[in-house]
Structure formats: structure tokens, C-alpha cells
Amino acid sequence: MDVLDLSAIDSGQRELVGGKADGLAALIRLGERVPDGFCVTTEAHSRGEMSRTEVLAAYRRLGGGPVAVRSSATAEDLPDASFAGQQDTFLAVEGDDELLTAIRACWDSLHTERASTYREAAGIAHDTVRMAVVVQRMVDAEVAGVLFTANPLTGSRSESVVDAAQGLGTAVVDGVAEADHYVLDGADPEERGCLTPARLKELREVGEGIQRQLGAPQDIEWAYGRDGTLWLLQSRPITTLFPAPPVSGKPGPRLYVEFGHVQGMLQPVTPMGMSTLRTLLASMLASFGMTVDIVDIGGRLYGDLTDVMRAPSTRQRLVKLMAVDFGPRAQAVVEHLLDDPRFAPEHGARRRKAATLAAGPKAVAGILGALARPAAARARVFGTIEHLRQQPVVDPSTAPELLALVEDAEQPNTGLQAITWPVVTGLLIGAALPPLLKGIASDDEIRTVLGGMPHNVTIEMDLALWQVAQHAAPHRELLLRASPDELAAAHLAGELPDFGLAAFLDAYGQRSAAEIDIGVPRWSEDPAPVFAILANYLRGTDPDQAPDRRFERAAAKAEAMLAELVRRARRASPVRGRLAGFALRRARELAGLREAGKFAGLYALRDRRRRLLLIGAELQAKGLLEHADDVRFLTLPELRTVVDRSHGPNGTGPHGPDPHGPDPHGPDPHGPELRETIAGRQSHYVRELRRRAVPVALLSDGTDVETLLPAPASDGRTLTGTGASTGRVSGRARVVRDPANAHIEPGEILVAPTSDPGWTPLFLTAGGLITETGAVMAHGPTVAREYGIPAVICVPGATERIRTGQMVTVDGTTGTVTVDELATTDTAMTSPRRS
Structure with missing residues (x-):
């Protein structure tokens, strides 16, 4: 079939009619007002020819006259890729030959350079895409434009955004003319521009209804006819939004801070990894006296810090925690929201008992012992690591036994106490240096002392x-x-x-x-x-x-600076000199241990992963999984359900049939549900891997808090971040988004979204480091200091605004990056032409 009326298209026919026609048909099924039209299906495109008779007959049914001819590719208006403007649209087409020519031109636009580039960036194979074409009656528009049912700039789901202009909406969607811009937050709009308050209210209500029924924020094109009738010309998901936090059921608004960038990790976490990390982070924050809900947003780990923000006992401590452990971006967000009345302290709230890292006699003994005998403390740390490395492990032969060991590994490892307190002591003594040396040493000089650090x-x-x-x-x-x-x-x-x-x-x-x-x-x-x-x-x-x-060289420079700071402190006061010398020397003896705790924990993760893969191999052999590593897309409770159901009599469990019936919380391993669940999560994971930017903090309505902060002043060539390793260096930039196959020439400036220990070997040949995220004491900056390479972290959009090959100057002292000529963001991906 070559032609289908839009009103005759059923759900599930996307491969036949393409994304645009599928979206218009969904609006019609919802009862919305859509201009009459038809679709030339992908079957005609696959043959390379269309039935002239069918197409022209459908055109006659529309009454002839001017029509809009629009692309409707199968890879278009997707939840994660809009393809806005990547294929062609022709307006006011009139006449038989003109219509057929326009349809063929839409076919040809499938293979333009811009469309092919967009598909490659979105990870869509060219040979999987086919083109349908939508033909609709033209609307004689008095005013037209675009409605976003969520704010595409801030991410707020509490706001709708409208851009409008007189006449056809092409001036708005192509960005060739200035449009009237409205942000609707539910309050009565004021009288201004080309839209009346009544029409703005109607647009918001229509958009909310469509979003509610389609289940996601929508990008809607619309037009008011000369008679005042509102017509909807298109509706598709807003693809640029970061996922909103899950509904908490708690009074809002809520503040969620992202934790992955602290570890130098912005990519999504697998479902199996998520359960481990949620437990680990909640336990870590509890040690600071903070009860925090850890939630999954877009496959990333976010902590709900609302109660901590509102509690008088932890409110100010939170700012310090952000500065030390979460980095300057998170600190700026928290400081901004401290003045927000929605996060005012709740003085009537019950005070929580605040735990501290140094609470308890074991902690005191451990810290004092490390300070008194640092060499012995280090020996215990590395002895424990070597013991873990050589510890023999035995893997049982069956999935239930393997899974029992994996579940046991969820419990805290008390055998790591020999590592905990030396590591904590190193962190504490490093944090104590700035106040101890106030007026004697600058932050850069203290960072110099922490360079070339041994025992890391x-x-x-x-x-x-x-x-x-x-x-x-x-x-x-x-x-x-x-x-x-x-x-x-x-x-x-x-x-x-x-x-x-x-x-x-x-x-x-x-x-x-x-x-x-x-x-x-x-x-x-x-x-x-x-x-x-x-x-x-x-x-x-x-x-x-x-x-x-x-x-x-970095170590020698650090030792020289240490001696100089001790001399300065002695000139100020002999006692202060002795304290400064003791603290500086202990910092160099113990601060390098900060990586040891995580490193030791990797052995348990290694064993746990191996056992999970063995379980996956058994389930694969039984035909339940396509690949052994598909287990990573299940949670631990779900895997328990699958394993239990796949063992025992008749495969119903280890102890025979379950008298209560199947577990409603786990996928059925003997039906299609298990593989469908895994395939859906894997697809989501791959989509999220392509995401370039992850908000450091979100409000419960999806607002990216950093978009609310004042923009820093810029001269057009200078990017501002946070200095994390002193020094100044110039070189050619090398933008790297994945270290797996990175090519970096000696002396190049590494520009990366983030950095964790897996990235740090690249630093050995880099001349400098620029990252979009991080904290001064996080992995990447720490290693940069120890190699003596200048580093600037938390530079927003660095991987987009800097191009490989550009000459850049990294100044780790001022926290600035100077670029010969700043790159503009790829408009095809972020502010595209539309169709």
C-alpha cells in the first residue's frame, strides 16, 4: 500500500508511515484538531517509485490546492532523537507535478550530509531507515509557532514555553526571525506580543492534556487560522530533556545532587551496579550524619539532600562537604539554594544525632595511630591490599550457590578497618592545611606541596x-x-x-x-x-x-615548597612552625593513601562480577539469556527471582513449586518478559551513553539548578572553571570522550568530560588537563598535581566549546582556559532546523 489517510493509521504502524505521520495519527486518535492529510508510505520508498494514481487521488480528496509536504522517516521524532530539520519540508506546494516532485525531494533528503551525520551521531544504522512522506492541507495561519510542554532550557516540568510569530511558523521553527517568547508557569499571562492571554492559556492546557495522554513532555507545532481555530501540526517528544527525578511522595520541592562526577564518572550505571552503589553511598553519607535517599535518574546516582538542606544542624556543614568532596559546581548550587525560601531551615524539625567520621574510640585510636606512626599505617594498608590480591577464591558450581556469595558481598567488609583510618587521616590532614596555613600559604602553594605525592x-x-x-x-x-x-x-x-x-x-x-x-x-x-x-x-x-x-620533578618541587612554608610559619610563631611542619610532612606521608580504600574494594567487585558472569553463563546455557553479561541489566532481587525459578523441580524454584504463585516483582525466566526487560534497559543504557551533559543538581520538577545561576562574564575566548593543579601551559587540544581508544600525542592538552582512575594513564603524556566536572580532591586533579601538569576542572561545555587541534592555554592558578577561537555548539544537534 502506497497511500494511507492520516485518520486511518493505527498505532504500531511506525515502520510503514514513519515518525511524523505516526505522531499526527496519535493526535487524531486523541481527538485533537489536525489538518486533513495522507501519508505516502515507506513501501513506495523501498521500491523507489510511487503509485501516481493513488497519490493524486488522495490529493483530490483533500480538495487540491496548496499543501505541506513533509518528511516522515522511520528514524524521526524518536524519544531520544528528533531529527528536527534533518530531512526536508516543502510548504504551499500546488499542482500534480509539483506534489510528486516534492515527495521525491523528501525521499532524497534522507541521504543528505546533515541527515547522515545526525544518524551517525545518534547511533542509527543508515540501512535501517526508510522514508515516508506526509501531505497535509495548508493552514492559512494568522499566527503560528512552537509549544514545549516543559522548559527545554532549564528542564523544568512546571513550565511551558511558547515561541510565536505572525503568519506561518517557518520563521519560528527555522530560527530566521525573532519570535515572541513566553514562559508559562501557571500564573495568568500578561498581554503582550502576538498571542493573547486567552490563546496562551489554551495552548498550555492543550499541551498539558497531550503530555498527560502521551506520557512524556512534548514539542508541539501549532497554528491559529484566520478564523481563530487552533490547529496542531506536529507533536513529538522533547529529546533534549534529562530525565526528571522519580516522584518521592515527600513535600517539595526536592534537591537532588549527582554523585557520579565525584568519582569521575558521568556515564550511566548498569542496573546491577546501581544497587551496589546506592548502598555504598548511603552508608558513606550516614558517616557524616546525613540520612540521604539515593535515587536513579537517567541511570545516574543522585542523592536527595532536601532534608539536609532544611535541617539547621546540617545546613552549613553541607556547604563545606560540597566544597571538599563534591566540587565547586555542587557547592555553587547549594550556596544558591541556601537563599531560596523554599529551602529555608525548618527550625521546628527534630534535630538528628550527627555522627562524625571521628566518633568512637576505634576511630580516635586509628587516626592518632596513623599520625604517630605513618610508616606503620602505610604498611598495614598495603599489606591488606596484597592480602586481598593473593586471597584464594573458590567459585561454587551452581547459580544459586554463586548468587548466595554475591548477596553476602552486599554486607560491609569489616576486614578493611586497617585501611579506613589511615586513609581518613590522610584526608583530614590534607583538609586541615588551608586553615592551619591561613595567611602563610596560598591555596596554590598548598596544592604544590600535595604534588608528586608518594604512596598513591x-x-x-x-x-x-x-x-x-x-x-x-x-x-x-x-x-x-x-x-x-x-x-x-x-x-x-x-x-x-x-x-x-x-x-x-x-x-x-x-x-x-x-x-x-x-x-x-x-x-x-x-x-x-x-x-x-x-x-x-x-x-x-x-x-x-x-x-x-x-x-x-613534581615531588622535588613539593619538598622545596614544604620547606619554604615551614620557614614562613616559624617566622610567624615557633609553635605554629612546628605544627605546620608536622602537618605538611604527615600530609605527604599519608594523603597519597586516598586511593587505597577504593582500590582495595575493587577486589570484591572483581569477584562479584566474575560470579555474576558465571551465573549469566548458566542462564545463557539454559536459553534464558542471550548473553552471559545480560545479568548486568537486572537488579540483584530480579536475578534472585530468575535463578530461583530456573532451579528445582520443573524449574519452579529450589524447593519445588511456589504455593503462592509467581513472584510479581521479578520477570518470568520462561517467558518473553525477561529478554524484553533486558533489551529495553540495554537500549536505554546505550542511549544514555551518548548523553554529553549530566546536570550536577536537579529539582524535583526536573529543573537543572545550574541554569538558574548567573552566567559568568566571558570575553569570548576565555572559559572559566576551577584551578586544580597549578601552572600554565599552552598546547593543542585533544578532545576525548572515551578513554578506551583515545589517541593523544605527547604534550597535547587533554579535554575530557570527566576523569577517574581509568583515565589517569592518559595524563602521563598530556601537557595539561581540562574537565567539565570534578572536585579539587577527586581522582583526576589529584593525579594531575602529582604529575605536575596544570589542570582546570569544572569548565562547562568544554568538550563542545573546544575543538581538537585548537591552541589552548591552561592556567591552573587562575582557573581559566584561553582558546584561540571558541567553537560553537553543533547546531544540528542542539538547536536544529525543524521539519
């Missing part, structure tokens, strides 16, 4: 990999010629010469980028990222820029 397991890992690169030098041609994926496959097959990589992976193979997510493959499973880093190291030719020499 991540630094030791990076330098160990550098040594592997030196041993691999005879094989340089092979390691630079083959791709990282090819080299990884060869290594796992035992086909590469031994140049020390096996020993490195034995010590550090449990690591990876985003390593806190148990759903992410470790380097030991997929060493491709390690081979990419080795290739970067082998490209270096300047011995003076070798990482070990850079680290030694």
Missing part, C-alpha cells in the same frame, strides 16, 4: 604501565600499527610476546574506566584501553617529558 596506588599503576611501555619498545611498530581491539584479542589468545603486560594486569586488571560499576568490563577482560594507552606512551620521544621524570 593509582600513580604507582600509571608508572608501572609506563615501565611496560619501555619493555614493549622493541615491538613498537606492531603496537602502533594494530588497533587496540586487535591487540586485545591477540593478548587474550596468547599470541603476543611477553613484555610485562600479563604481570601488570595481574596487579591492576581489576581496574577500568567507570570501575565502580560492576556492570563494566575490567581491563583483565578487555585490555583494549590498556593497549591504547601503551600506544600513546610509545609515541613520546622527549626523555625529559617521561612520566617518571615529571613525577620526580
